[in-house]
Amino acid sequence: RGVALVMKGRLEDAVKEFQTAGELSPEDALPQVALGLTLIQLDKHSEAIALLRRRTELNPKDPRIFWLLGEALNRSGVQPGSAEEKEAISALEKSIRLDPRLPQSRALLGKILLRRGDVAHAAEHLEKAFELDPEDMTAAYQLAQALQRMGQTERAKELFTKVSRAK
Numbered sequence: 001r002g003v004a005l006v007m008k009g010r011l012e013d014a015v016k017e018f019q020t021a022g023e024l025s026p027e028d029a030l031p032q033v034a035l036g037l038t039l040i041q042l043d044k045h046s047e048a049i050a051l052l053r054r055r056t057e058l059n060p061k062d063p064r065i066f067w068l069l070g071e072a073l074n075r076s077g078v079q080p081g082s083a084e085e086k087e088a089i090s091a092l093e094k095s096i097r098l099d100p101r102l103p104q105s106r107a108l109l110g111k112i113l114l115r116r117g118d119v120a121h122a123a124e125h126l127e128k129a130f131e132l133d134p135e136d137m138t139a140a141y142q143l144a145q146a147l148q149r150m151g152q153t154e155r156a157k158e159l160f161t162k163v164s165r166a167k
Contacts, residue, residue: 110126
């Protein structure tokens with residue numbers, strides 16, 4: 001029911017359903033992942049962060065939880081060099097170690113690294129994210145920015161064109 005409520009735009013009601021599902025199956029990470037994602041969508045970042053930090057301890061092998069923790073921390077407005085940014089990077093790196101084929105973790109890590117000026121590492125992660133999901137125009141755009149900063153203007157131009165066409 002929580003997913004159906006999200007699809008209808010009834011996020012507050014969906015939160016209640018995901019909380020109930022989590023209480024009924026406390027060992028199952030999926031309701032908590034859905035709850036975390038919904039809290040992020042509601043801009044309740046501190047709640048999402050607290051929930052996802054707890055879940056990383058209960059489900060230390062679930063890459064989705066670490067990705068969403070990184071996402072919640074990033075959306076909370078982390079500043080480059082802050083403890084929260086370091087935690088987000090660490091969570092995303094753990095997500096990638098647990099599932100190297102999860103493009104969202106790589107794309108977000110690349111975005112954060114690009115923002116902090118670590119262009120070469122950002123490009124590596126963004127390239128892999130774009131390889132895993134060629135339809136992700138956010139990763140394509142971020143990759144184009146990184147490549148442009150690295151002087152690879154021709155490839156950057158191709159990606160900027162692809163992004164423009166996708167709009």
